[in-house]
Amino acid sequence: MNRFAYRRPATLDQAFELKAADPSAYFVAGATDTLVKIKNGDIEPRALISLRSIPELKGIETGETVRIGSLTTISEIVEDAELAKIFPVLAEAARQLGSRQIRNVATIGGNLCNCSPCADTAPPLLVHEARVKLAGRSGSREIPLSEFFEGPGQSCLATDEILEAVLIDRPAAGARGAFFKKGRVRMDLAIASLAALITLDGELCTRVRLAAGSVAPVCLRLTKAERHLEGNPLSPELVSEAAELAAGEVTPIDDVRASAIYRRRLVEVFTRRALAAIAGR
């Protein structure tokens, strides 16, 4: 069994001090991804710094901008009725993450900082154009979530930075969303996922946001498909064209879970289904 020290700072300052004293230490929250990596020998940290006791990282505040503390567990997101009303796409993705046992300890911060291309909370947050607040020794900064993911397992966090909170503006009144995820079995990583958020003004799409997971090095927005749809009525032809564009924008790979061809096809199908669902309501 891998041996490591386990530190439990009570404040952000203490956490930063511990990290400065040992830059190779890993920040953890729920630790459900990190402990598996340690077990498999993918990483061998000498120390883990648990952020679980730090108060600034907790809590959900629902104002015009909703602030979700990074320590908020996936179960807390599923169970927050107000959050589910404002962001049903995020709530649906949270419902499909892992198992109940995992959701009870895994955190939204951890899901994002792990930077898996399969991260379930990322596509919904991307279509809502969420921002993340990053806190470091020398201060904090806010960046769009789309700039947070740099590559598989690679975020833009500096060594001494942590993700403090996710900030999401409330969507426009007429916005409708959808979320689709396919795994080999229900409790599995996504082999493809898609989130959609569209504002309809009568027949016209006035604002279109689409994001996909597990089909590129990072979760990403499907901007070509978005631009093709915006300002136009959702006709069956337009939906087909947009679905094809979406499938062309992604760069999936073959891996143990699925082939690239199948993933690309799922993006096309999910785009079509999302648009149909949104138009039909």
Next chain:
Amino acid sequence: MKELSFEVNGKPVKVMAEDHHRLIDVLRNGLGLTGTKEGCGEGECGACTVIVDGRAVNSCLYPAMEIEGKRVTTVEGLTEPDNRLSALQRAFVEEGGIQCGFCTPGMLMSARALLDENPDPDPQEIREKLMGNLCRCTGYTQIVESIQKAAEYERKK
């Protein structure tokens, strides 16, 4: 080594543990509560499921150092004070929800957590909430039926 103080099955305990230990190590090796099983050690099979502060968790992924001050329920905590099986356990026996028994402690704890939240779950909800518990023997149908029967028993009380 650090001393951890927490509550297990209603009783306060003090156990020594190392920084890298998981809750399952503390329960099985520190406290001799071997009812909780390690099936995968990766949070996939759920055989290690216990309840911490009302929430079902995988004890194989729960750092021991985080258990300080918390309330834990293990499968050993399900039996009645006079050592009789609880209604939940009896239902599993009666409905054939047990074959080799290895997944059973985890199934019981997930079921316990589910019934504590929803005393009248339908089969779909049972299957969804128990997605994190794998069974190689039964094909799950009788496990779902066991939980439904347990819910019935508990509602009658």
